[in-house]
Amino acid sequence: MGSMVGALRPSERAALRQLARNELPRLYALARRLGGVDPEDLVQESLLRACRSFSSLRDLQAGPKWLTTILTNTWRDWLRKDLREPDEVPVEEDGPFSLYHIIEEEDPFPYSDTLHVDVLGAFSEHDVREVLHRVPPRYRVALVLRYIEGYSATEVAEMLERPPGTVMSQLHRARQRFEREMWSYAGESGLLAGATAGERPGRGQVSS
């Protein structure tokens, strides 16, 4: 099918290109954080979709959020199968988990006066990104949009076309999973020297 991209007026084309240029670093970062696909391909396909639906953008000020929604939906279309797959961790094991409590109990830095802050400080940018990508895609998307991109829970619900209550519950599970994966990753990668908890039988060392 031929595209509708040629239908844009020159002024619209210029406005879209300017918007795309301005938002490029953020869209690329968002694509990398969502993960699971080639980020450049995702950005380009999203921009093509944006081009085709440019007439639906009434206010250029809303352009960044509009592009975020398009990119997120394109990513969801591409990952549709993965988004439906059940978690590796069964629901009953995915119950309440408090990283705060487990740090206190395991006390990986016994001489520290700022134990919890020190544990978080052990995670580099690379480590945090690795942990984020261990969170299943359908939870990761909520974490990324809410806590990294900074949209409100209501806005995330609009972007994902889900009821706000569903998104709140998705966010709750996402946070729990993120905390659980942080602890697991710390144990497996030896991030907290001397920490033994977090190791799961059958999982090997993670080289980083």
Added chain:
Amino acid sequence: MTPPVGCDEAVRRLWEFLDGGLDERDHRRVEEHLAWCLRCCGEVAFARELRGLLRTRTGITLPDEARNRMERFIDELGEETEERSCP
């Protein structure tokens, strides 16, 4: 008279509390709990740190080569071309 919130419930609803996602009554109940529970105050401070970590330690820089390729793509965006397919 609303029943007091215990530590379990306060911790479970902490991020929602920080997100402003609780209704007024539940928000107040968690707030009342935090007014006297030192342990849960520690949880709140930690949850704030964790949110900060997500925001500040997931930085990604756009590599120059990728930028150049995508800018070339943008330069042609809106020209009359055939639709490109998804990979």
